[in-house]
Amino acid sequence: MENFERINELKKERLRARRRERRKKLLWHVALCSAVVMIFLSIAAIFLKAEANEKEASKVGELTQRVEEVPEISAQFLTVNAYSRPGTKLEEVKGIVVHYTGNPGTTAQQNRNYFEGLAESKITKASSHYIIGLSGEIIQCIPLDEIAYASNERNVDTIAIECCIDNDAGKFNEKTYDSLVRLVAWLVGEYDLKIDDIIRHYDVTGKMCPKYFVEHESAWEDFKLDVKKYIDENGVKK
Numbered sequence: 580m581e582n583f584e585r586i587n588e589l590k591k592e593r594l595r596a597r598r599r600e601r602r603k604k605l606l607w608h609v610a611l612c613s614a615v616v617m618i619f620l621s622i623a624a625i626f627l628k629a630e631a632n633e634k635e636a637s638k639v640g641e642l643t644q645r646v647e648e649v650p651e652i653s654a655q656f657l658t659v660n661a662y663s664r665p666g667t668k669l670e671e672v673k674g675i676v677v678h679y680t681g682n683p684g685t686t687a688q689q690n691r692n693y694f695e696g697l698a699e700s701k702i703t704k705a706s707s708h709y710i711i712g713l714s715g716e717i718i719q720c721i722p723l724d725e726i727a728y729a730s731n732e733r734n735v736d737t738i739a740i741e742c743c744i745d746n747d748a749g750k751f752n753e754k755t756y757d758s759l760v761r762l763v764a765w766l767v768g769e770y771d772l773k774i775d776d777i778i779r780h781y782d783v784t785g786k787m788c789p790k791y792f793v794e795h796e797s798a799w800e801d802f803k804l805d806v807k808k809y810i811d812e813n814g815v816k817k
Contacts (some may be wrong), residue, residue: 595629622798629710634796639657652709652717655691657684660698672770673736675763677802678780680708682765683746690719707741709762714802717762733783738766742789749790750798760802764809774807 657664680690686722687710694706710718721727729739742751742759751759763777779799780788792799 584799637681646723652719654719656722657691657695657706657720658698661664662697662701662704663728664721665703665726665728667736669724669726671736672738672766672772674733674738674772674776674778675766676730676733676738676739676778676780676783677759677789677792678741678742678761679749679751679791680710680743681749681788681790683744684713685743687716687718687743689720690743694720707739709739710741711755711758711762713743713745713752713755715758717758730758730780731784733778737778738770744790750795751791756802760805760809763806764813767810768805772801776802 580714625638638665655778660782682690684692690710697705697775706720707729708719708727709723710720715781723738726734727739728734729741730737740762744750744753766772767774767777779792782792783791792802
């Protein structure tokens with residue numbers, strides 16, 4: 580009898596052992612499948628990000644093709660964050676807002692890096708779609724289908740352009756000014772805008788920005804005439 584009970588106990592133990600082994604194999608297969616899925620999702624995310632960057636780069640390249648002699652545009656998109664690039668979609672464009680940086684002698688790159696740093700410093704919310712430097716270089720910080728934190732209530736329907744300045748007078752030097760004219764001309768054509776859709780930050784909030792164009796109304800009107808002249812002479816789509 581004892582031998583019979585011992586045999587039965589051994590059979591039960593072997594059965595339990597086989598069940599444990601099956602559970603281990605099942606768990607191993609589940610873990611393996613999960614790892615494969617995670618790897619696949621990671622690879623897919625990399626390809627999707629690369630495709631998005633390629634599309635944005637093509638938009639930058641289109642500007643160079645459609646507007647003659649425009650300076651090279653460096654697409655340096657800010658990291659998506661709550662303080663400088665919220666990632667909110669820009670549903671429509673009804674205007675172009677011209678700003679100045681307000682910090683004489685700083686470069687486009689320095690101002691772009693300041694916007695990027697707001698994600699960490701969190702001292703304010705600020706950014707711009709484009710920054711034009713003292714040598715006429717243009718950095719694009721925000722994709723054109725997203726809002727920038729630049730023009731208060733007009734963030735939702737405008738493209739913002741910041742311009743660097745040499746001194747406290749706030750007047751744009753020749754290279755900065757020329758790049759601004761060509762960039763604004765392209766945007767007017769791209770979004771089928773009118774010349775009067777080009778505005779200053781001042782026109783939105785009353786802020787002295789861009790300072791020289793606020794203090795010298797005739798200079799602002801001359802700038803808009805220069806944009807119109809550029810469009811007329813270069814055939815940029817109105």
